[in-house]
Amino acid sequence: MLRLSTQIHKWLALIVGLQVLGWVLGGVVMTAIPIETVRSEHHLAKFQPQALPAEGLVGYGQAAAAMGVTPVEATLKSTLRGPLWVLKDADGKSHVVDAKTGRHVAPLPAGEVRFLAGAQYEGKGGAGAPRWFAQPPQEAGRPGPLWAVDFDDAEKTRFYLSPETGEVVSRRSDVWRFYDFFWRIHILDFKDGDDFNHPLIIAAAALTLPVAITGLILLWIRIGRDLRGLLAKRRRA
Template sequence: MLRWSTQIHKWLALVVGLQVLGWVLGGLVMTAIPIEVVRSEHHLAAFQPPALPVEGVLSAGDAARAARVEPVEATLKTTLRGTLWSLKDAEGKTTVVDAATGRAMTPLTKAEARQFAAALYEGKGRPVAVRWFAQAPQETGREGPLWRVDFDDAEATSFYLSPETGELASRRSNVWRLYDFFWRIHILDFKTGDDFNHPVLVGAAALTLPMVVTGLVLLVIRLRRDWLGLRRGFRAQRAVRSRS
C-alpha cells in the first residue's frame, strides 16, 4: 500500500501539481477580495435618473416609424442624455432614438464621454484618458462600439459607456483583471474565461482526485508510524524508570 500510494502520488503530483497550486492561489484571491471591489461597485455614484415624463413622449410605435425601424422590443428609459427609446429589431440590432422627436441619437463625443463618466464615478480618481473602441474589448463581455474612460485611482478603474445612451455598460479595473486572470487559471480557459466543462479541466480534476486520495493514505500511514514510535518511546521511558 505504501509503495503504490507513494508512486501514484509522486507521478500525479508532477502532472497536476502546478494546476493544484493555481487552484489554491486562485481560490485565495477570489475569496480574499470582496466581489463588490472586483465589480468596482464602490466607485459607482448614487445616480438617480429623473422620473419618466408623462407628456411630450412619442409612443413606441410613433418612435419606431420615425426611425424607420420594425422593433420586436421597445424600452423607454431616462439617461444623462434625456429620455430615449431603445428599439431592438428581429435581427438583434438596437436603435436608440430621442423619445420626444424620434430622431436617432448620434454617438457621444469624446468630451461628453468624459463628462458622463465623471458624473457616474464615485471616488478620488479623475478621468485621465478617453478611448473609442469600434468593437468592444473582450473584457467588457459586450459587443459593438463603446467609449472607455480611465481614472487615475489606485485600482486603475475604467468605465465603458454606451455611445448612444451614455449609460455605463461595463466597469473594469486592475483588481478585476487580477481576479479574471486567476479565474481563467481556475477553469483552464485562457481564451474566453467562460467554459468550465471542457475536457482539459475535467481531466485535471480527475487526475487530482487520486493524488489527494493517495496523499491522505500516506498521511494516515505516516501518522500511524509516528504514533507507534511515540508509544514505544513512552514504554521505554517507563521501563527505565521502573528499573531505577
C-alpha cells in the same frame, strides 16, 4: 497499499502540481478581494434617475417605425441624456430613439462622453480623453461600438460607455485585471476566460482527484504508524 499510493501520488502530483498551486493561489485572490472592489462598484456614483414624464413621450410603436425595425424587446429608460427607447431586434442589435422627439439618437461626441463619464464616477481620479472603440477589447465584455474613459486613480479605473445612452455598461481596473488573471488560471481558459467546462479543466480535475485520495491514504498510514510508535514507547517506559 503504501507503495501503490506513494507511486500514484508522486507521479500524478508531478503532472497536476502546478495547476493545484494555481487553484489555491486563485482561491486566495478571489476570496481576499471583495467582488465589489473587483467590479469597481465603489467608483460608480450613486444618483437617482429622473422620473419618466407621464405625458409627452412617443410610444414604442412610433419609435420602432422611425427606426424601421421590428423590435423583440423595447425598454423605456431614464438616462442622463433624457428618456430614451432602447429597441432590440431579432439579431440582438440595439436601436436607441429619443422618447421625446421620436428621432434616432446620434452617438455621443467625445466632449459629452467625458462629462457623462465624470458624472457617473465616484472617486479622486480625473477623467482622461475618451477613446472610441468600434471593436472594444475583450475585457469590456460587451460588443462595440463603445466609448472608453480612463481615470487617473490608484486602480486605473476605466469606464466603458454606450455611445447612445451614455450609460456605463462595464467597469474595469487593474484590480479587475489582476483578478481576471488568476480566474483564467483557475479555469484554464486563457482565451475568453468564461469556459469552465472544457476538456482540459475536466482532465486536470480528474487527475487531481486520485492525488487527493492517495494523499489521504498516505496520511492515514503515517498517522497510524506514529500512533503505534507512540504507544510502543509508552509501553517500554
